Amino acid sequence: MENTYRLKQTFICTAIALAISGCASTAPxxxxxxxxxxVSAKGKKSQIVLAVDVENGNIKEISTKSHNETESLYxxxxxLLPKIVANNGHEEIDAVSGATYSSNGILQAINDLPRADGSQPEFQSVGSTQTTQEAFKLKWSVQPQLGLVAGDYYYQEERFRQGHMGSMTVVLDSNNPNDIILAEFNEDGRPNYYTRLYQDVPKxxxxxxFSMGKKKGTAWIQSAVTMEQLMMAEDKLIFEENPNWDPKLANKLKQPNRLKYAGLDIVAGASNSIQQSLVPLSAKIHHQIQTEGSQLKFYQHAEKLVDSNGKWIGQTALLRFVVDSNSKKIVDVYYDEIFADEKKQITDASLKNFYRQSKYQSVMYEEPARIGFNVMMDALEQHIVSGGSMFDIDDLPATGDSGSYAATGFTKLSSSWANYLKQADILYQQMQADGVIETHSKG
Known part of the structure; x- marks a missing residue:
């Protein structure tokens, strides 16, 4: 009886193991x-060729070697590539809506991978049950570093390609010029941009x-931030060109990029910006650091705005001053109020749609003072740079209730001025302590 029981027990265990193996919905x-x-397969317009690395029977990495599909759709x-890696195969993965043919080309190519058991299952094309936005929720942050940032200031700007204006800001630790404490890239759309909404608009x-994310699957800023973080982490502004770079692979997300930091997803959505603007501008700044240096000092303070109960309202005030240490005059001013990265963090329901944007750079933001926020802050910059006190702002737009909108254009006091003055006082005290600025009257 004991032997019979053991035999039955062995048979049952084997049967269970076979059942589990045969019924698994994901690749074993x-x-x-x-x-x-x-491996390769036909997409909509071309053969899609993939390079696949397999270790211990599992897919470890997939990259695209070549294709001639419509770039944004591909x-x-x-x-789908990271989903295939996580699933160790294409089974039960749907196509991406709007890119069904390219999706099936990728999935069919994976189906042709040589299998350990020598089998070759027939590929069944799949449809799309989810949209691109549902499948790939884009996330990025526009939040600045809170508190004080101060150091030696470097800046370069130049138009590139068809007239876009790229700009690069770099700040070094004054006590350690090898330490990059801030790297920030921005770009204004060209004046004749085909979408009028983004003509001369900072991105x-x-x-x-959001517009780029829908077209390319990656927001423009994601590539810029990736580069900035790399520069600060490695304290490095220049990179050697990759001699093996193939121009035909210019916009492929998983291909080795133009530079030797392969593996970073920096090209989709901002490929031309990175290659033609950020990298050359950074190289110019590197040369300036190595040769003439800078007499300009950078001071920034960022602080979360809170309500009467001390709760963050989903907006962050940011003020920057650039000071000429020789003349002790302010030569550049930028004030902005930046919205939270998530709608739910913004307490004012009327402002929730401006998440991941700022009042100055947003195209659609409406300032309650009945004048453009950017107009107000451009007037502030002109006032200070021309020699006015950073605190004496009563003649600037929306600094008081001026009566009739039809007569004056200004109807309400902007609450942003109080926020600005608080940040200005913080920076002024620091700049005075450092001895880099002349006296500014507080009225």
Missing amino acids: KGKYVDGSHE LNAER RMSEYN
Whole structure:
């Protein structure tokens, strides 16, 4: 009886193991032949060629070697690659809506990977049950570093390509010039941009990122931030060109990029901006640091705005001054109020749609004072740079209730001025302590 029981027990365990193996909905371990493989399949317009690395039977990495699909559609379809890696195969993965043919080309190519058991299942094309936005929720942050940032200031700007204006800000620790404490890239759309909404509009904290995200599957700012973080982490502003770069692969998200930091997803949505603007401007700044240096000092303070109960309202005040340490005069001013990264963090329901944007850079933001926020702050900059006190602002737009909108254009006091004055006082005290600024009257 004991032997019979053991025999039955062995049979049951084996049957359970076979059932589990046969019914698994996801690919089992040890499915594929180890090594580096090249597989391909037909998309909508071309053959899609993938390079796939397999270790211990599992897919470890997939990259696109070549294709001639519509670029924006393929970038969306290519977002299936990490899902295939996580699933160790294409089974039960749907196509991306709007890129069905390219998606099926990718999935069919993966189906052709050599399998450890020698089998070759027939590929069944799939439809799309989810939209691109549902499948790939884009997330990025526009939040500044809170508190004080101060150091040696470097700035370069130049038009590139068809007239876009790229600008690069770099701040070094004054006590350690090898330490990059701030790197920030921005770009204004060209004056004749085909979408009038983005003509001469800065991209970093405007609606442009949402528009680009829908077209390319990646927001413009995501690539810029990736580069900035790399520069600060490595204290490095220049990169050697990759001699193996193939121009035909210019916009492929998973391909080795133009520079040697391959593996970073920096090209989709901002490929031309990175190659033609950020990298050259950073190289110019590097040269300036190595040769003439800078007499300009950078001071920034950012602070979360709170209500009467001390709760963050989903807006962050940011003020920057650039001071000439020789003349002790302010030569550049930028004040902005930046909205939270998530709608739910913004307490004012009328402002929730401006998440991941700022009052100055947003195209659609409406200032309650009945004048453009950017107009107010451009007037502030002109006032201070021309020699006015940073505190004596009574003659600037929306600093008081001026009566009839029809007569004057200004009807309400902007609450932003009180926020600005608080940040200005903080920076003024620091600049005075450092001895880099002349006296500004507080009235």
